[in-house]
Each structure stands twice: as structure tokens, then as C-alpha cells.
Amino acid sequence: MRTVPEPAYTVAVRALCEFTAKQGDLDLRFTPTPTAQEGVAGHLTVTGRRPDGYQKEITLSEDYGPLRVRGRADGYDPASNRLEEIKTHRGKLESMPQNHRHLHWAQARVYGHLMCRKLALESIDIALVYFDIVAQTETVLVETQSALALKEHFDAQCERFIAWAEQEVQHRTARDASLTALAFPHATFRPGQRALAEGVYRAAMSGRCLVAEAPTGIGKTVGTLFPLLKAWPAQQLDKILFLTAKSAGRQLALDALTTLGASTQRPLRVIELVARDKACEYPDRSCHGDSCPLARGFYDRLPAARTAALERAQLHRASIAEVAREHAVCPYYLSQELSRWGDVIVGDYNYYFDTSAMLFALAEANRWRVAVLVDEAHNLVDRARGMYSATLDQATFNAMRRTAPAAFKRTLARVARAFSDTSREQSAAGIEYAAHDEPPAKLLNALGQAVSAMTETLAEQPDVFTPDVLRFYFDAVQFTRIAERFGSHSLFDIAPSGKRNAVFCLRNVIPAPHLAPRFARAHSVALFSATLTPAHFYADMLGLPATTVRIDVDSPFTADQLDVRAIANVSTRFRDRERSVDRIADLIAGQYARAPGNYLSFFSSFDYLTQVASAVAERHPSIPCWQQSRAMSEAAQQAFLARFEPDGRGIGFAVLGGAFGEAIDLPGTRLIGAFVATLGLPQLNPVNEHMKARMHDAFGEGYAYTYLFPGLQKVVQAAGRVIRGPQDRGVLFLIDDRFARAEVRRLLPAWWNVNIVREREAAGTLLAE
Numbered sequence: 179m180r181t182v183p184e185p186a187y188t189v190a191v192r193a194l195c196e197f198t199a200k201q202g203d204l205d206l207r208f209t210p211t212p213t214a215q216e217g218v219a220g221h222l223t224v225t226g227r228r229p230d231g232y233q234k235e236i237t238l239s240e241d242y243g244p245l246r247v248r249g250r251a252d253g254y255d256p257a258s259n260r261l262e263e264i265k266t267h268r269g270k271l272e273s274m275p276q277n278h279r280h281l282h283w284a285q286a287r288v289y290g291h292l293m294c295r296k297l298a299l300e301s302i303d304i305a306l307v308y309f310d311i312v313a314q315t316e317t318v319l320v321e322t323q324s325a326l327a328l329k330e331h332f333d334a335q336c337e338r339f340i341a342w343a344e345q346e347v348q349h350r351t352a353r354d355a356s357l358t359a360l361a362f363p364h365a366t367f368r369p370g371q372r373a374l375a376e377g378v379y380r381a382a383m384s385g386r387c388l389v390a391e392a393p394t395g396i397g398k399t400v401g402t403l404f405p406l407l408k409a410w411p412a413q414q415l416d417k418i419l420f421l422t423a424k425s426a427g428r429q430l431a432l433d434a435l436t437t438l439g440a441s442t443q444r445p446l447r448v449i450e451l452v453a454r455d456k457a458c459e460y461p462d463r464s465c466h467g468d469s470c471p472l473a474r475g476f477y478d479r480l481p482a483a484r485t486a487a488l489e490r491a492q493l494h495r496a497s498i499a500e501v502a503r504e505h506a507v508c509p510y511y512l513s514q515e516l517s518r519w520g521d522v523i524v525g526d527y528n529y530y531f532d533t534s535a536m537l538f539a540l541a542e543a544n545r546w547r548v549a550v551l552v553d554e555a556h557n558l559v560d561r562a563r564g565m566y567s568a569t570l571d572q573a574t575f576n577a578m579r580r581t582a583p584a585a586f587k588r589t590l591a592r593v594a595r596a597f598s599d600t601s602r603e604q605s606a607a608g609i610e611y612a613a614h615d616e617p618p619a620k621l622l623n624a625l626g627q628a629v630s631a632m633t634e635t636l637a638e639q640p641d642v643f644t645p646d647v648l649r650f651y652f653d654a655v656q657f658t659r660i661a662e663r664f665g666s667h668s669l670f671d672i673a674p675s676g677k678r679n680a681v682f683c684l685r686n687v688i689p690a691p692h693l694a695p696r697f698a699r700a701h702s703v704a705l706f707s708a709t710l711t712p713a714h715f716y717a718d719m720l721g722l723p724a725t726t727v728r729i730d731v732d733s734p735f736t737a738d739q740l741d742v743r744a745i746a747n748v749s750t751r752f753r754d755r756e757r758s759v760d761r762i763a764d765l766i767a768g769q770y771a772r773a774p775g776n777y778l779s780f781f782s783s784f785d786y787l788t789q790v791a792s793a794v795a796e797r798h799p800s801i802p803c804w805q806q807s808r809a810m811s812e813a814a815q816q817a818f819l820a821r822f823e824p825d826g827r828g829i830g831f832a833v834l835g836g837a838f839g840e841a842i843d844l845p846g847t848r849l850i851g852a853f854v855a856t857l858g859l860p861q862l863n864p865v866n867e868h869m870k871a872r873m874h875d876a877f878g879e880g881y882a883y884t885y886l887f888p889g890l891q892k893v894v895q896a897a898g899r900v901i902r903g904p905q906d907r908g909v910l911f912l913i914d915d916r917f918a919r920a921e922v923r924r925l926l927p928a929w930w931n932v933n934i935v936r937e938r939e940a941a942g943t944l945l946a947e
Contacts, residue, residue: 186241187343190544191249191288193518198338199284202277203467204476204511207637212266212311213533213659220266220309224316225253238292242336245343251289252307260303260320261286261293266311268630273637277477282306288335291328300325312630346519353446353521354411362404363437369734369904370396374706377729379405382413382549382702387723389555389716390706392731393927394898398706399427399434402551403522406704407438407446409549413701416546418522419530419537423557426841431524431553432494445491449516451525452495457510459499464640465508472508480515483507487516518544527558531696532565533659538696547701554841555705556891559719562689566668568660570625570653572597572679578646585642589631593654596624601672601680613671613868617661617684625654660684666876667691669868685865687872690721697723708898709891711925718877735901737931741909744917747936750856751914755786762855762913763793765937766829769909770801775850776822780834780896782856784808790855791831802828806838822848834858840895845902851909852900857916858889890925913937 212220225234232255239248253262263286267274283306290304301324308317367375374392381388382405392398406418420431428450435448455461460470467474483505490497493516502509514536517523529537530550541548552558575597579590600618632651636643643651664670667688675681686692697703697720710716713728745765748758766779781787784807791805804821807814815837821828825847832838834856860866866884874880893912900908910930916922918934926932 186244186246187347188246191285193544194247194335194339195281195284198335199281200477202477204473205275206465207640216311217266220311221264224264224307224309231256240292240295243340245336260305261290262305262307264307266309268312269633269637271308271317287328287331290323291332294325294328357407357410360407368397370731371401373731374401375405378402378704379409381704382406382409385701387697387726388704389710389726389728391710392706393733394708395902396734399430402704402706403434406549415549417548419548420524420551421527421530422553423527424841427553428524435522447521448492449520449523450494451513451529454510476507479505479507483512488519527561531562550700550703552705554707556707556709562693563686566686566692568657568684570657570682571675573675578650582647583642585635589628592624593628596621604672611673611864613669617670622661625658629654629658687869694721709894715887733929735929737929739907740901742930742932744912744932744934745937746915746918746934748913749915759789759793761937762790763797766794766853767798774827776826776828777851778830779853780832784833787831787833804830806832824848834896835892843902849900852897853911854893854896855913857914858892859885
């Protein structure tokens with residue numbers, strides 16, 4: 179038996195077997211797997227049926243050379259000497275691919291060996307217990323194994339893994355030594371950057387959550403990654419997860435990690451995760467070997483692809499795709515496999531915070547010690563709401579149903595009746611929109627039956643699923659899963675859709691109950707943004723731990739860099755917009771005449787934007803103007819930004835909270851001013867009014883939590899586009915009389931010196947000339 183020096187490598191039973199015993203095709207037809215909640219409930223149901231003396235969740239471990247293999251066996255019955263490995267499932271068990279069953283037996287036999295060693299047994303019965311969460315029935319497969327045979331199986335798995343473990347131990351030892359010696363990659367810290375870095379470092383060393391409000395332009399990405407990398411060896415971290423809301427933030431993190439990695443002797447393994455639709459090479463194919471050539475034999479070719487990939491330190495999207503093409507494997511699922519072995523993983527929020535988040539599941543299964551960085555964390559409130567909400571459109575359902583295969587006729591008819599019965603009473607009363615205390619049981623039962631029936635068909639006949647049927651199926655799965663989480667933090671509402679149809683929505687209002695376990699699971703979390711005020715709003719909405727530390731990093735900018743003018747005699751309220759259009763157009767033109775250059779102007783809607791842009795073009799045709807449009811492509815967005823040339827001249831018109839309201843960098847004379855013609859308040863509508871009521875019940879500040887705080891966060895983000903560095907100078911117009919109110923100005927950055935003026939004073943005399 180080969181040996182390597184300490185430190186020993188610890189591996190979970192599941193991770194060991196997934197490395198050594200996975201074989202054959204990638205096959206997602208036996209889906210969807212039960213949720214974590216359903217899995218826990220299923221395990222409790224099975225173990226609850228067992229006799230007295232039955233042991234649950236038995237902790238087991240054993241060392242094999244440099245390996246420490248550990249795990250928890252689901253159950254053991256001493257009376258019958260039977261160890262059980264419990265697997266929950268949906269659909270017909272016979273549809274489960276054989277390579278899944280092979281993996282399950284491998285895990286069960288490893289647990290069998292560990293139990294024989296623990297109890298000094300000569301033999302043991304091993305049972306795979308498959309529990310159908312819908313039918314609540316068990317299928318039990320039993321084999322009797324000798325301790326000697328199980329030891330041979332265990333040794334074989336360890337031997338297959340041990341060469342990889344040797345490599346991983348060497349990588350980790352060299353990496354930690356390199357990180358201990360890591361120096362800051364620049365000559366000095368930027369103003370404010372050191373305070374941020376120190377806060378992140380202390381949070382990592384104490385295992386706490388940090389909220390850092392830090393102004394734009396101080397280098398937050400390097401300022402958060404560097405201290406975590408320095409804390410890594412002492413805290414024995416397994417992963418750093420850098421989570422972003424937008425692709426621009428992801429690229430900034432990758433660039434920063436390239437800079438930091440250049441000064442290390444041992445390159446960091448950096449993995450970039452991208453959405454499946456952006457990585458998929460065959461978007462028209464299903465994810466199984468009978469359809470997609472990259473899924474066929476995926477696990478047989480994975481070892482070579484994995485080894486080749488990890489010879490590269492920077493595994494960005496293009497690099498992973500290149501390795502995947504060389505080894506004929508799926509790039510999306512290759513990136514997921516590589517996440518197990520990466521040091522720093524850069525991806526979207528959903529990989530850790532979503533209902534079925536991959537990184538969170540891996541951290542749980544492998545007991546990873548993870549440090550999480552949440553970039554532009556003000557976005558997490560709305561993003562998390564979306565993750566824990568679900569919508570079904572009756573009109574879309576009816577259109578799908580007309581062309582659905584005959585196999586689904588009966589189950590879809592039940593759903594259609596449930597839709598009609600659910601909305602009939604509301605329609606009969608002439609009520610267009612209504613929120614309800616809980617989702618109707620009849621609708622949930624019909625959807626549950628549909629999901630169960632369609633899951634069985636998906637496993638056996640995936641090709642009968644048209645794109646529309648498959649879309650409804652996944653929407654129904656999401657709806658039923660979100661319904662399981664329904665509580666006082668959510669709303670169920672019905673809104674009209676056309677003359678005879680309705681939209682049914684499970685709407686998350688307060689993400690805190692869903693996010694709190696994710697914060698608790700991490701060793702440390704640092705959330706950072708230029709707009710995390712007020713502190714109690716984000717603490718309440720995100721469910722931050724009571725031990726969370728907050729720091730407010732002083733701005734490196736001064737009041738004389740940004741001339742802030744609040745226009746006190748213009749209203750941008752919906753009822754006043756028509757008569758405000760010409761006044762705002764003249765105000766923009768007056769400032770442009772006084773100081774020609776590049777400006778961004780932000781509005782609450784595309785309609786309002788178009789009206790003002792048209793007025794500027796008509797009344798001041800010499801001013802170059804360009805506009806954001808609905809559903810802008812990435813290329814069109816880049817073209818919009820390219821108009822902001824150094825020392826250029828013109829006005830860009832954009833929607834507040836859209837693609838150009840944050841995460842864009844136009845330093846120096848590329849942008850010298852901004853106009854914000856709105857408070858950014860969400861629309862006044864029945865949905866938001868019900869959310870306000872729910873917020874009032876929870877926090878006593880319904881209006882502020884629903885409207886004021888989220889609106890002004892967008893304003894401050896948009897304004898942050900103007901001053902990007904210590905040499906920048908610019909002007910900011912806050913156009914609405916409500917900006918003159920003290921309770922509003924208190925929520926603006928402390929370094930701003932807000933001058934309250936009237937619109938004619940702001941426009942000056944040059945316009946008249």
C-alpha cells in the first residue's frame with residue numbers, strides 16, 4: 179500500500195464514490211430529484227417505520243494511508259444486522275439509470291465496511307432502500323456481504339482515489355504556503371481599501387458575517403479577495419465563493435484573481451461558473467446519452483478531462499469549453515465537476531442561495547469550510563425574492579395544453595379544472611387582483627399529481643416533451659416546491675391575464691427565512707456594496723446572523739468633487755410627469771450648455787425616458803442624444819457605453835435600476851454628470867401594496883421597506899457612475915421635490931453636500947441666451 183506524508187486527506191464517503199464509481203452516460207431523465215426538504219422528510223418516514231433499537235445517522239470513519247474516509251450511515255438494525263442506505267426518488271424506480279444504481283451500491287458497501295470495522299462484524303446485510311416520496315412506498319434491495327469482501331471493495335475505492343489525494347495534498351500544501359507569503363499586488367492600498375480589507379480579514383478569522391458599505395472606486399474586489407486569501411491557511415478554508423449578480427462583476431473578480439495569482443508561487447485554481455444556456459454546445463438536445471453526444475460516456479471520459487483541466491490554473495468559461503471539446507464532454511457539467519476541486523469559485527448568486535443551489539449542496543455534503551463574498555450585495559434582496567417565488571400563467575398553460583401529447587391529457591385536465599375553480603370566485607366577484615392567505619390545496623394537489631405523472635414519462639419517453647410541455651413541467655415543479663416553503667414571508671396572489679385567464683403567483687416578500695441557513699452554513703460571509711443603507715433594512719430582509727459586524731468605509735471622495743443639486747420645484751410623480759417633461763428637458767440642456775460633456779440621465783420608465791429624450795431632441799436639436807431600449811442585447815449595451823468617449827459630448831438616456839444604473843465604469847471625462855429624474859420608488863400597484871402590508875406586519879415600516887429604501891438605493895447606485903476616482907469632478911441633479919425632504923436626504927451618502935435649488939436656478943441663464 180502506498181503512503182504519503184501528512185497532512186491526511188479527508189474525503190466523504192459520497193465524494194469518494196462519486197469520484198471512483200461513477201460511470202457511463204450523463205443522464206438527467208430520472209428527474210427531478212426530491213428537494214432537500216423532501217429528502218429529509220423521506221428519511222424520517224423510513225426510519226420512523228423501523229423497530230425499537232434501530233440506530234439512525236451513525237457517524238463512521240476510517241483511515242487508509244493518507245485518506246480519512248468519513249460519513250454518516252442512514253440506519254442500522256442490530257437485531258437483524260442490517261445496514262440501510264436510504265435514497266428518496268420520484269417516478270418509476272425501474273427508470274433509474276443503471277449507473278445511478280451502481281453508485282448507490284458503491285456507497286452502501288463502503289458504509290457496510292465501516293460498520294463491520296466499528297462493530298467487529300464478520301458479515302452484514304446491506305440494504306438499498308428506495309423511498310418513493312409521492313406514493314410513500316419502499317423498494318428494498320438486500321445483499322449479504324462478508325467483512326472481507328467489503329474490505330476489498332473499500333480498499334479498491336481508496337486505491338483508485340489515493341493518487342488523486344496525493345496530488346491534492348501536494349497542491350493544498352503548496353497553495354497554503356504560497357498564500358502565507360502572499361503580498362498585496364499593488365504598491366499601496368487605495369483610500370478606504372485597507373479598512374475594507376481589514377474588516378474582511380477579521381470576519382474570516384473570527385468566523386463571522388460582515389456587511390461592508392464601501393464607496394465605488396476603492397477597489398472592493400481586490401480589497402475583499404486579498405484578505406480572505408491571507409486568512410485561508412490559518413482558517414483551513416476549503417473554498418472561497420465569489421458570488422455576483424451580473425456578468426460584469428464576475429469578470430472583475432476573474433481579473434482580480436489573475437492579478438493576485440500572479441504573485442503566488444502556486445497558482446490558485448479559479449473556476450468560473452456560467453449559466454447552462456451560455457455553456458451548452460447542443461441547446462436543442464436533451465441531457466442524456468441517447469440525445470447528446472457529449473452526455474454519452476460522459477463519466478467514462480471525465481477523469482481524463484478533469485486531469486487536463488486542473489493543469490490549468492485559470493478555468494474561465496473559454497478555458498473550460500476548450501478542455502471539454504478536447505475530451506468530448508459537456509462543458510457545463512465539466513465546470514460543475516471541477517467545482518469540487520477548485521480553490522476559488524466565481525459565479526452567480528444562485529449557485530449558493532437558490533433553492534437547489536449546487537455549491538450549497540456540495541458544501542453540505544462534503545462539510546466544506548467555505549468563505550463567501552457577496553458582490554454588490556444590495557441586489558441580493560430582489561434576486562433572492564425571485565429565487566423563492568414561482569408563477570404559473572393560465573393562458574400559457576392553455577396554449578400548451580392544446581398541443582400537448584395525448585399521454586398528458588388526463589393529468590393536464592385536472593390542472594385546468596383546478597385553475598378554473600381557483601380563479602372563478604374572484605372573477606365572479608369582479609375582482610381583478612387579490613392576495614390570499616395561502617395557496618389553494620386543490621391546485622397544489624393537481625400540480626403535484628401532474629409533476630408525478632410527467633416525471634415518470636420523462637424518464638421513459640423524454641422525446642414526447644415538446645419545449646412548451648417541458649417548460650410547464652419545470653414551472654410546475656418550481657411552484658410545488660415553493661409552496662412547501664410558504665409562510666408569513668410570502669404572498670399567494672391571482673391577477674387577470676386576458677379576458678378569461680389568470681396568473682397565479684407564489685411571491686416571496688421577505689427572503690430572510692430562506693437565506694439565513696445559507697449564512698449560517700458558511701464559515702464567514704462578507705457582503706459589500708456602495709449602497710447598504712439603512713443597515714436594519716438589509717439585516718431584516720436578508721436574515722443576517724445576530725453576530726453580524728457592519729463597517730461603513732469612509733469615502734475617499736470629497737464634497738467638492740460632486741456638485742449635488744436637488745431640484746425642489748419639479749415633481750416626477752406619475753400624475754405630474756406630462757407637465758414636467760419640457761422643464762426637465764430644458765434643465766438638462768441648460769447644464770449641457772453651461773458645461774458641455776458626457777452626461778447620463780435616468781428615468782423611472784422607458785415611456786418617461788422617451789418623452790424627455792424627444793423633448794430634448796425637439797427643443798435642443800444640437801445636443802447629441804442616445805437612448806437605452808427595451809431588451810437591449812449585450813452588443814447594443816456595449817455600443818451605448820462606447821458613445822461615452824473621453825472628452826466626448828452628449829446625453830445618454832437610461833432607465834433607473836437597469837443595465838446602466840450600476841456596475842459600469844466611465845471614469846474621467848467619459849462621464850461628467852448625471853440627472854436622476856425619479857426617486858426610484860417601485861410602482862404603486864396592488865402587488866406592492868400587499869407587500870407593504872406584509873412588511874408593516876413584520877417590521878412596522880411598510881412604506882419605507884417596500885418603496886423608499888429600495889428606490890433610493892437605485893438612485894445612489896446611478897449617481898455613483900459619476901465619480902470613479904480621486905481626480906474626477908462632476909455634477910449630479912436629483913430632480914424631484916421629495917429630495918428636499920430631510921428623511922430622504924438622510925439616506926443619501928454622507929459625503930454629499932446637497933444644495934436645494936429651483937429648476938430655473940439650476941438651468942442658469944445660458945439657456946435663455
